[in-house]
Amino acid sequence: MRHVVPQRVADGRDTSVAGLAARAAAADTADPLAHLRDQFDLDEELVYLDGNSLGALPTSVPSRLREVVEQEWGRGLIRSWRDAGWWDAPERVGDRIAPLVGAAPGQIVVGDSTSINVFRLTVAGLRAAVGRDPRRTELLVDGTTFPTDGYLAESAARLTGATLVPCHPSELVDRLDDRTGLVLLNHVDYRTGELWDLPALTAAARGAGALTLWDLSHSAGALPVGLDRAEVDLAVGCGYKYLNGGPGAPAFCYASSDLQDRLDQPLAGWCSHADPFGMEPEYRAAKGATRLRTGTPEILSLLSLDAALDVWADVDLAEVRRKSLALTDFFVSCLDALAPPGSFRLLTPREDGRRGSQVALECDDARAVMATLERQGVIGDHRPPNVCRFGFAPLYTRFVDALTAADALSTCLRARVGIGRA
Amino acid sequence: MRHVVPQRVADGRDTSVAGLAARAAAADTADPLAHLRDQFDLDEELVYLDGNSLGALPTSVPSRLREVVEQEWGRGLIRSWRDAGWWDAPERVGDRIAPLVGAAPGQIVVGDSTSINVFRLTVAGLRAAVGRDPRRTELLVDGTTFPTDGYLAESAARLTGATLVPCHPSELVDRLDDRTGLVLLNHVDYRTGELWDLPALTAAARGAGALTLWDLSHSAGALPVGLDRAEVDLAVGCGYKYLNGGPGAPAFCYASSDLQDRLDQPLAGWCSHADPFGMEPEYRAAKGATRLRTGTPEILSLLSLDAALDVWADVDLAEVRRKSLALTDFFVSCLDALAPPGSFRLLTPREDGRRGSQVALECDDARAVMATLERQGVIGDHRPPNVCRFGFAPLYTRFVDALTAADALSTCLRARVGIGRA
Numbered sequence: 001m002r003h004v005v006p007q008r009v010a011d012g013r014d015t016s017v018a019g020l021a022a023r024a025a026a027a028d029t030a031d032p033l034a035h036l037r038d039q040f041d042l043d044e045e046l047v048y049l050d051g052n053s054l055g056a057l058p059t060s061v062p063s064r065l066r067e068v069v070e071q072e073w074g075r076g077l078i079r080s081w082r083d084a085g086w087w088d089a090p091e092r093v094g095d096r097i098a099p100l101v102g103a104a105p106g107q108i109v110v111g112d113s114t115s116i117n118v119f120r121l122t123v124a125g126l127r128a129a130v131g132r133d134p135r136r137t138e139l140l141v142d143g144t145t146f147p148t149d150g151y152l153a154e155s156a157a158r159l160t161g162a163t164l165v166p167c168h169p170s171e172l173v174d175r176l177d178d179r180t181g182l183v184l185l186n187h188v189d190y191r192t193g194e195l196w197d198l199p200a201l202t203a204a205a206r207g208a209g210a211l212t213l214w215d216l217s218h219s220a221g222a223l224p225v226g227l228d229r230a231e232v233d234l235a236v237g238c239g240y241k242y243l244n245g246g247p248g249a250p251a252f253c254y255a256s257s258d259l260q261d262r263l264d265q266p267l268a269g270w271c272s273h274a275d276p277f278g279m280e281p282e283y284r285a286a287k288g289a290t291r292l293r294t295g296t297p298e299i300l301s302l303l304s305l306d307a308a309l310d311v312w313a314d315v316d317l318a319e320v321r322r323k324s325l326a327l328t329d330f331f332v333s334c335l336d337a338l339a340p341p342g343s344f345r346l347l348t349p350r351e352d353g354r355r356g357s358q359v360a361l362e363c364d365d366a367r368a369v370m371a372t373l374e375r376q377g378v379i380g381d382h383r384p385p386n387v388c389r390f391g392f393a394p395l396y397t398r399f400v401d402a403l404t405a406a407d408a409l410s411t412c413l414r415a416r417v418g419i420g421r422a
Numbered sequence: 423m424r425h426v427v428p429q430r431v432a433d434g435r436d437t438s439v440a441g442l443a444a445r446a447a448a449a450d451t452a453d454p455l456a457h458l459r460d461q462f463d464l465d466e467e468l469v470y471l472d473g474n475s476l477g478a479l480p481t482s483v484p485s486r487l488r489e490v491v492e493q494e495w496g497r498g499l500i501r502s503w504r505d506a507g508w509w510d511a512p513e514r515v516g517d518r519i520a521p522l523v524g525a526a527p528g529q530i531v532v533g534d535s536t537s538i539n540v541f542r543l544t545v546a547g548l549r550a551a552v553g554r555d556p557r558r559t560e561l562l563v564d565g566t567t568f569p570t571d572g573y574l575a576e577s578a579a580r581l582t583g584a585t586l587v588p589c590h591p592s593e594l595v596d597r598l599d600d601r602t603g604l605v606l607l608n609h610v611d612y613r614t615g616e617l618w619d620l621p622a623l624t625a626a627a628r629g630a631g632a633l634t635l636w637d638l639s640h641s642a643g644a645l646p647v648g649l650d651r652a653e654v655d656l657a658v659g660c661g662y663k664y665l666n667g668g669p670g671a672p673a674f675c676y677a678s679s680d681l682q683d684r685l686d687q688p689l690a691g692w693c694s695h696a697d698p699f700g701m702e703p704e705y706r707a708a709k710g711a712t713r714l715r716t717g718t719p720e721i722l723s724l725l726s727l728d729a730a731l732d733v734w735a736d737v738d739l740a741e742v743r744r745k746s747l748a749l750t751d752f753f754v755s756c757l758d759a760l761a762p763p764g765s766f767r768l769l770t771p772r773e774d775g776r777r778g779s780q781v782a783l784e785c786d787d788a789r790a791v792m793a794t795l796e797r798q799g800v801i802g803d804h805r806p807p808n809v810c811r812f813g814f815a816p817l818y819t820r821f822v823d824a825l826t827a828a829d830a831l832s833t834c835l836r837a838r839v840g841i842g843r844a
Contacts, residue, residue: 041496050500057496062488066724071485073669074463074479076474078801082474086669116538122582143703148692148717149707155688157580159545191701206518240718246719247508248494266577269537270570279613279806281565283573294568295535296662299669300487300718301654379500 017407024399027330031324035394036181039311040244047378047408048399052218052358055244055308064307068300089306090297091272091289096309097252101216101237102226107254109289110239110305111297114217114251115148116267116362117236120158120292121253122184124232124265125211131262133209135182140167148191151399153184159266169196176208181369183210187225188218189358191383193328193348193357195219199230206231211259215242219253222324222357222394224317228249233259242393243299245305247344253292261287269294288332309397320394324357327392327402331359334406343413347387358391363413372412378405423745425804437639437759447819448658449677449752455745459818462666462731469800469823469830474640474780474813477666477730486729489545512693512719513711515728519674522734523638523659524648529676530782531711532661532727533719536639537570538689539658542714543675544578544606546687547633547656551603555631556604562589562632568612571637581688591618605651607633607676610640610778613805615770617641617778621652628653635680641661642674644779644816645744646739655681663781664815667727675714683709691716728736733817746779749814749824755780756828764836769809780813785835794834800827 014022028034039116040056041410042048048056071083081087093110101108112120122139129136141153143166150166157164162182169177169185176183183205184191188195198214205212219225221242227235233256254261264285271293274284285291332350344363349355363369366386373380380390390405436444450456462478464470486589494506503509506554516530523530534542543758544561551558563575563589572588579586585602589597589608598605605627610617622634635656641647643664649657655678661671677685686707692698693715696706707713754772766785772776788808795802802812812827 033766041492043497046499054495054500054503056499057491062491062496065487065491065631066484069479069668069726070463075465077468077470077478078476079796080669081476090710112534112538113691114695115691115717116534121690147695147701147705149702150712151690151692151695155690159688159817178693221682238692246491247502248718249722250720251717261536266581267538267541268573268577270537270568270573271537273569277806279569281572281768283569283571295537295673296670296671297542298535298723298724300671300726302670304491304722340431372522374501381500384699 017338019332020279020337020403024330024403027326027399031323031399032319032393033315036311036315036408037398040396042396045377047404048372049378049390049392049397049401049405051393051397052241053381054240054247055242055393056309056396058244058246058311060310061246061304061307065300065304070305086299086336089299089302090293091195093302093309094289095254096306097220097243100312101220101235102224103228103254104257106288107257107260108252108354109292110252110302111250113153114215114236114238117251117253118149118215120155120267121152121153121213121234121236122182123160123181125213126156126160126162127264128259128262129211131220134177136210137161138163138165138179138181140165140172140175140183142185143168143185144189145184145215146217149184149186165227165382169201172201176210177207178206178209179374180208180210182213182216184196184213186215186218190218191347191360191389193356193358193360195354197224198232202230202232218356218358223321227254227270228256232256239305243305244308245313246301246308248301249305250298250302253289255289255292260289260291263291265292267294271295315395323394324392325352325355325395327394327399328355328359329358330399331390331392331402331406334403337412338407338410338412340417343417357394360387360389362386363388364416369409369416373405373408376408378408380405437736439760442756442759442825446752446825449748449821450716453745453821455474455737455816458733458737459820462818464818467799469826470611471800471802471812471814471819471823471827473815473819474663475803476662476669477664477815478818480730480733482732483726483729484675485658487722487726490725498723508721509723510722511728512715515724515731516674518728519642519665519683520732521767523642523657523676524646524793525650525676526679526708529679529682530674532674532724533672533715536637536658536660538675539675540571540637541574541578542687542689543635543656543658544575544604545582546685547604548578548582548584550681550684550688551633554789557601558632559583559605560585560587560601562594562597562602562605564607565590566611566613567608567637568639571606571608590621592745594623595626598627598632600631602627602630604635605633606637608637608640608725612640613782613809614780615780617776620654621648624652624654638734640778640780643745649676650678654678661727663833666733668730669724670723671727672720672724675711677711677714682711682713683798685713687714689716693717737817739840744748745816746814747774748779749819749821750777750779750781752821753812753814753824758827760829760832761835762839765839779816780811782809782811785810786838791834793832795827795830798830800830802827804814805816
């Protein structure tokens with residue numbers, strides 16, 4: 001992989017590679033979050049722009065997992081459910097995630113996959129909506145959603161008798177009416193990286209008498225979410241993207257304190273029972289976020305996520321957001337400067353307020369382009385048919401990474417349009 | 423903790439502590455599975471009879487998990503989904519479990535909790551039954567089941583419109599009729615340790631036109647199951663009990679090759695899609711066991727289970743069963759010999775053919791009794807109201823452990839009935 005060597009240039013807006021390199025170096029030097037990269041175990045030579053698929057390994061994880069396996073499991077055995085705090089870990093880790101998404105304690109529980117939790121909360125949300133008003137049998141679903149949310153929403157609608165109505169987020173306000181029970185939306189579009197206005201759309205749904213369920217997979221850990229302030233009803237989020245919990249780390253569920261004790265969820269198991277060790281034949285739902293648990297949590301994956309959250313101890317989310325926008329803006333500037341005109345089409349909005357923490361673009365042969373970049377040590381990902389997606393995890397991504405990736409991509413695009421490098 | 427020192431006695435049937443100790447020592451010496459204990463990281467001083475709640479730590483796990491975390495996650499990052507075989511791990515680990523439960527390859531997938539999988543397969547099984555014959559809307563559920571199975575079965579019945587009929591396994595044959603769609607049964611009762619006749623009950627259900635769903639939580643890894651031979655339709659099993667996968671290790675789902683391509687499961691997510699990376703808006707179910715996946719698997723927990731399965735490489739399940747029965751029989755013999763008459767009531771059948779791999783008994787103040795034993799380094803567990811439960815994991819439990827536990831329990835029971843030790 002070719003690394004760009006920064007050079008001094010007179011004009012900060014110089015759009016030569018050298019000029020861009022100087023801007024990257026200056027931005028990295030000034031970055032108040034730069035020191036956080038040391039808390040991740042990343043190869044210096046790798047440009048990793050796929051933290052929105054799998055977050056990098058926090059240095060706090062390996063030693064903690066060794067302790068969990070060798071001491072808590074090996075020595076403590078079954079006693080660790082009590083003595084090592086395994087039993088309460090779903091609620092305890094949930095309370096650690098809470099400040100990252102603007103939630104007061106007691107509203108988040110961690111466990112199972114995002115998909116399972118979309119199903120759980122869609123059914124619970126539809127039941128709550130119909131319970132308040134029997135006419136509210138419609139489920140409005142973001143038609144641009146990550147497919148699994150759509151599949152599970154369809155299954156939930158089919159099982160509860162609700163009517164599924166696909167709807168683009170931009171049309172939501174016009175589609176809300178007195179039949180709308182629940183609205184399932186993505187905070188950031190997994191494909192384009194477009195950020196939707198969570199407070200405004202939540203307020204619109206609430207104003208129309210509907211409940212909201214937000215999928216925060218591409219926002220939690222990348223930007224401030226503000227669930228409580230926006231009066232969101234329900235949310236799910238991913239543990240393995242910007243929260244760096246490890247491959248397939250469990251997801252999290254949020255239910256507002258107003259709503260949670262009225263929720264009737266379909267995956268009611270022994271761990272969501274009011275007296276889980278009572279082994280009662282009749283189900284009685286626990287109070288609080290515990291009501292959203294099901295079976296025995298996958299402790300190794302859960303405690304990896306727990307350890308991974310250490311990195312957030314003193315992090316200011318406003319700073320994270322500033323850096324995220326600066327990184328994605330800089331990446332787009334680099335592409336504008338370096339890639340042949342017309343060789344790509346940007347899918348991600350250029351306006352700061354409409355952008356999450358990724359940049360997506362369309363180009364010919366996107367799969368082959370991303371494979372070429374991977375061979376050069378620049379990791380992003382491909383989404384069919386022709387989308388190249390680059391995620392900028394603000395805790396460990398550097399401005400120089402953005403430039404290196406844009407330069408490598410531009411070189412690749414230039415080669416494909418038959419223009420040799422000067 | 424007091425360890426019993428084996429002494430030679432003339433008569434092998436001597437029921438003094440010394441006589442029992444000699445029998446234990448002889449049985450341990452003759453045990454063809456004794457060497458397997460070295461493949462577990464167990465404290466020598468601990469008598470661990472709770473492998474039916476959480477299996478002991480296999481020595482193969484820590485180094486493998488280190489590799490998964492530090493190399494596959496840390497170095498490989500997102501590429502490990504492809505390069506380290508993460509993507510196919512649910513099917514691959516399923517195929518490793520298959521011979522332990524008598525299943526040909528391609529019928530088992532690993533992931534999510536037992537509870538989630540009970541829900542998944544109950545809904546899928548009910549739909550398959552009604553699909554064949556619309557009258558078959560009844561779900562017969564083992565009324566003695568671990569509560570979570572009952573809760574999830576109730577949720578599945580409610581969502582699909584099926585009628586839930588609780589039924590004791592001993593009454594099953596009389597309760598089957600042409601309305602029975604699906605039968606949900608436990609192979610071994612979690613509380614009493616009673617083993618039900620899986621081939622006979624499966625044949626009865628099949629003969630009556632019903633599908634079967636077996637919960638193997640307390641049999642997989644403890645005794646031969648023979649799913650294919652018995653023509654079982656559906657099954658779930660636990661990864662963290664006798665399979666030693668670690669705390670909350672994922673469960674497994676079995677669907678017979680005859681049935682699997684007709685299954686319509688409620689937790690259909692992107693990982694069970696025919697083209698998971700196609701990101702298609704419409705759901706199309708994958709072929710084979712993959713159809714029973716949902717979202718991203720919790721890789722650390724899953725690969726811990728994978729590593730834990732190494733211990734089974736050359737293990738003969740018939741030998742496992744022989745040792746399991748010998749251990750539980752010996753434990754009961756020790757209690758008969760050492761505990762005051764009338765101080766406990768055995769819940770587990772004495773007949774070999776009706777016993778799983780645990781011994782359960784009722785006594786006064788069972789909770790306090792088990793706490794006393796724990797302080798002495800004898801770990802079993804308590805189930806309300808007054809059940810003491812001792813699991814005998816045949817791969818690492820010794821006959822001397824059975825005697826030490828029975829002796830400690832008898833001493834405790836003797837103290838409670840006011841009879842001092844001679």
